[in-house]
Amino acid sequence: MNVVKQTEKHSASNKKEKTYSIGELSKVFDVTPRSIRFYEEQGLLSPTRSGQTRVYSKKDKVRLKLILRGKRLGFSLAETRTLFNLYDSHQNSKIQLQAMLEMTKEKRALLIQQLEDINVLMIELNEVESRCQDELEQINKGKTA
Amino acid sequence: MNVVKQTEKHSASNKKEKTYSIGELSKVFDVTPRSIRFYEEQGLLSPTRSGQTRVYSKKDKVRLKLILRGKRLGFSLAETRTLFNLYDSHQNSKIQLQAMLEMTKEKRALLIQQLEDINVLMIELNEVESRCQDELEQINKGKTA
DNA sequence: TAACATCTTTACGTGAACGTAAAGGTAAGC
DNA sequence: GCTTACCTTTACGTTCACGTAAAGATGTTA
Numbered sequence: 001m002n003v004v005k006q007t008e009k010h011s012a013s014n015k016k017e018k019t020y021s022i023g024e025l026s027k028v029f030d031v032t033p034r035s036i037r038f039y040e041e042q043g044l045l046s047p048t049r050s051g052q053t054r055v056y057s058k059k060d061k062v063r064l065k066l067i068l069r070g071k072r073l074g075f076s077l078a079e080t081r082t083l084f085n086l087y088d089s090h091q092n093s094k095i096q097l098q099a100m101l102e103m104t105k106e107k108r109a110l111l112i113q114q115l116e117d118i119n120v121l122m123i124e125l126n127e128v129e130s131r132c133q134d135e136l137e138q139i140n141k142g143k144t145a
Numbered sequence: 146m147n148v149v150k151q152t153e154k155h156s157a158s159n160k161k162e163k164t165y166s167i168g169e170l171s172k173v174f175d176v177t178p179r180s181i182r183f184y185e186e187q188g189l190l191s192p193t194r195s196g197q198t199r200v201y202s203k204k205d206k207v208r209l210k211l212i213l214r215g216k217r218l219g220f221s222l223a224e225t226r227t228l229f230n231l232y233d234s235h236q237n238s239k240i241q242l243q244a245m246l247e248m249t250k251e252k253r254a255l256l257i258q259q260l261e262d263i264n265v266l267m268i269e270l271n272e273v274e275s276r277c278q279d280e281l282e283q284i285n286k287g288k289t290a
Numbered sequence: 291t292a293a294c295a296t297c298t299t300t301a302c303g304t305g306a307a308c309g310t311a312a313a314g315g316t317a318a319g320c
Numbered sequence: 321g322c323t324t325a326c327c328t329t330t331a332c333g334t335t336c337a338c339g340t341a342a343a344g345a346t347g348t349t350a
Contacts (some may be wrong), residue, residue, distance in 0.1 A: 038338060052298055074219055094284055097277045104270045112261045117214050118256045125249045132242045139239055143234050197328055
């Protein structure tokens with residue numbers, strides 16, 4: 001711990017944000033490197049490079065998380081990209097803002113629909129499950145089958 | 146309202162369950178006939194026939210609803226078919242029942258994950274939306290842009 | 291220095307879920 | 321009897337989201 005180091009710590013040049021390799025992200029989120037490269041090809045990620053190798057920042061990591069969550073909710077990569085683009089564009093013209101609101105509105109409706117679907121399905125799963133368990137008990141007790 | 150009609154209303158021979166054509170179902174659920182035929186091809190539906198023409202019962206209609214709800218929640222047709230098969234098989238061997246329970250458990254976990262995703266996304270959408278609205282107000286008030 | 295682990299690009303292949311003609315049958319209405 | 325609307329089958333085409341070699345660069349370890 002000398003003066004130089006301390007100075008470095010507080011200097012702007014020392015902003016070593018943690019970075020990730022493609023393999024790391026691949027493990028963290030349990031996706032293949034192929035997928036991650038594909039998302040980049042589709043314009044959803046743009047990591048920096050160290051020579052040839054891709055270097056992902058924390059921002060990139062967050063982006064990937066967003067992509068995957070979108071996927072789980074049935075968003076296509078194109079939709080997610082559009083959202084990203086709208087979100088990123090800081091020119092934010094009136095038209096863009098309205099498009100954004102339109103999109104959020106639409107997505108919100110979809111999510112509400114999904115909530116409904118999930119509720120219904122949960123109830124059905126419960127019924128099926130208890131029916132199954134009942135029958136299993138019958139089998140185990142009386143060896144009826 | 147004469148006696149004859151009353152008798153007919155209560156007679157067993159008058160069980161004309163409502164049926165549907167492929168076109169009707171197509172409109173009701175807003176899917177193409179092609180899709181409905183495809184679901185049949187994949188073993189998810191088996192309507193009766195009147196000559197060549199497909200005739201769908203209420204049960205078939207329910208099935209279709211289930212298929213579509215499954216789709217909205219990210220189930221593949223194959224998965225939904227498996228669920229149908231498990232549910233239908235009234236032989237219900239121990240192994241089948243356990244497979245069913247396994248499947249419901251897995252699906253339940255997925256649904257819970259989706260609920261989480263939806264919550265997070267809803268919050269984010271709220272933020273984005275109010276930010277957009279703020280900016281729009283700015284534009285409309287001061288013509289700042 | 292040789293072997294590995296991990297990265298890269300290029301490019302063809304694949305499964306799921308339909309889309310889209312093409313060609314024809316059937317029943318209702320003018 | 322002709323059109324219109326809806327149904328049918330067959331079959332090839334398409335989009336999305338990757339999978340899967342193949343072949344090579346780079347860096348670390350034995």
